[in-house]
Amino acid sequence: MKLLSLALLSATLWAQPALRFAELRDLKLAGGQTLPLCRVGYRTYGTLNAERSNAILFPTWFGGRSENLDGFIGPGKMVDSSRFFVITVDALGNGVSCSPSQSTGEFPAITIGDMVASQYRLATETLKLPRLHAVMGISMGGMQTYEWITAHPEFVKLAIPIVGSPKLTMADLLLWQAELGTIEAVQKAGGDPRSAMPAVRAMHEFALHTPHWLTTNRPASSFSEFMAKQQADSQSGISPLDYAAQLRAMMAHDITRRFQGSFESAGAAVRARVLTIVATEDHMVNPEPALTLAASAGWPVVKLTGICGHQAPGCEAGTLNTRIPEFLNQ
């Protein structure tokens, strides 16, 4: 979603609600370690109603920041902030919330579950919310959505995982390992991990779209310009340490783990009503596990079928801007 988000960002930065931080003390991590202090970045839109029952939590995608979600929120968009109190949250490891790049010492491994644990404390301790009307997210935000509805089933009324996944497949693991292994190989050689990022970005761009979309929309002559931009961005963009930490979190993601690997048991434990949204031609987050879980739990599915691949939520925004508000207004 990177390209889309950057476009939205430049178009809407002026209108961004202020970035706030929740100061979480002693955040326990799934790996057993505890972060003495973890600051979690978030932004809020709209007004919490008297019953405190209209809050929607919207965490970031892989490498994304809360500011990147601004373009999805507003009247006529995916989430109507005139009806709902919307909280966009910076996922752990994104460079805004507590992340390896901010740590002087060794930063412990984080999981998708840790991201959700930090968001649960933000919702309950900082914002004093009794429950969430909805949790929704795109890509890694969808992974966090799946974690939310299995880790805190009673706390979420509605859930919308968008091109997310409850569990990774061989295809996902090969892609993320290709990116992670490149950063790690350069680190192991004693090099600056930023020098790995242009190759990592080439791989990411390859899988972000379908080859058909790339061939149709990007002339081969644009390749050298693209790589020159990645070279420049590798110095100023997201820290490779943060990028690697979120890659490891995604690679370890599997909501069926606490259900003996059973999609049926995982689905049966969910209390939220779930609208599953997948891109059938998604080459970055494989749609099969989301479709398997939805089928076993009897959840409705919206299939985005265009050639945009993982960027379908941007390319087919019209569908989402209809189906998602319908689902949220219950």
Next chain:
Amino acid sequence: MKLLSLALLSATLWAQPALRFAELRDLKLAGGQTLPLCRVGYRTYGTLNAERSNAILFPTWFGGRSENLDGFIGPGKMVDSSRFFVITVDALGNGVSCSPSQSTGEFPAITIGDMVASQYRLATETLKLPRLHAVMGISMGGMQTYEWITAHPEFVKLAIPIVGSPKLTMADLLLWQAELGTIEAVQKAGGDPRSAMPAVRAMHEFALHTPHWLTTNRPASSFSEFMAKQQADSQSGISPLDYAAQLRAMMAHDITRRFQGSFESAGAAVRARVLTIVATEDHMVNPEPALTLAASAGWPVVKLTGICGHQAPGCEAGTLNTRIPEFLNQ
């Protein structure tokens, strides 16, 4: 085609014709440099007829060796060696023919055109052939086939590029740059380029199949075993220097360059009858340029439409073992 070729190799190694070498003196390269001596590996099957008119040249794919092609040759297979004199050739830079890994000093950059130039000298000087009945190849072998019919139009009667391409697209360039950039980043950091290969192989495996094929045929639980094997193979497998040299050759490949970028002019210059074979779901070598050229030149096309992606020639061997012999028997 790696997995397929390895399977064939183990099954048929005992039957391999001997590896021979053509000693080419002063091989002029497209880059302007000259190799004083380049040994080109090849194997032959069947008998050259009295008219010397039944020779088929079959160069290797990216990273492949002539021994890997053995399984495609024989009665009832793609090429019937009881009718044809078949020459399988090791492409420059594959570690058998002259390659960076065999060079003590700096080895010059090689192109797909240089591979074909070495094969033309093998055919004319070493084997004294007046003409080739056919040139055929898979993947990078298909790229060499396109180069053959435009560089030596009068020398080739029939041509069969299989999941090859006359020119790379943005999708191809991103994939190969991701692999090449990983090797180069580790080299730049002063590391052993072999340590880059596990990440490169993960990337390669991801694009070799469709995500759907991977998800359907490989459980996520097989991921760690796959990566452990890549770790081991990185020490014994193809030299990263050779791998990078062939990547650079593919990235520079464009048969339309000598025709002012025109597919029409390139197609019009071809004298051979061409059977274009593509995999519509190929994520490694994009089929669009091959389809565009075939359409503009009016060449017949065989579309492999399964979910195997770039490995369709192995998965849909039945189709090729019918259509290719039909085409060769003219």
